[in-house]
Amino acid sequence: MQGKAGISAFERLYGESMWTNASKHPKLNGIFNNAMVGGARSVVPALIDGYGEVFQGLTSLVDIGGGIGTTLQSIAKAFPHIKCTVLDLPHVVETAPSCPEVEFVAGNMFSFIPKADAVMLMVTYHSLLSRAMGVPV
């Protein structure tokens, strides 16, 4: 949501982006990441069952802003021929549970995206859009 001065409500209240704030507060970081896990668990089985054919031809896949890797863990288990990589901010990747099927890359998607046959953005597209359009969310 955009405020009068062109900054998000979160930034207006806390003086920094939600991601920067979460990087300084491990408890918030954990709560947020676990909330994302809940969302992924409820959606990804339907994605795999209903649209599995989109993954068949891939040998590598990057989940940009993939959180602690719940989505790609499920995809990697369902499609073991795909090399799965999560890109997320360092404070998120640091807390990801180890998962042999998924590689984690800590970084900023605006600076670097690992090469792959395909990239996916789940509940992250708004960050890209807002940056591209200069409209904070």
Ligand SMILES: C[S@@+](CC[C@H](N)C(=O)[O-])C[C@H]1O[C@@H](n2cnc3c(N)ncnc32)[C@H](O)[C@@H]1O
């Ligand atoms: C709303 S969450 C979605 C998480 C996951 N894709 C899902 O659907 O469960 C957005 C994710 O984007 C990550 N993120 C935000 N800005 C980023 C950036 N500049 N580079 C990489 N990841 C970023 C956040 O840390 C967070 O994990």
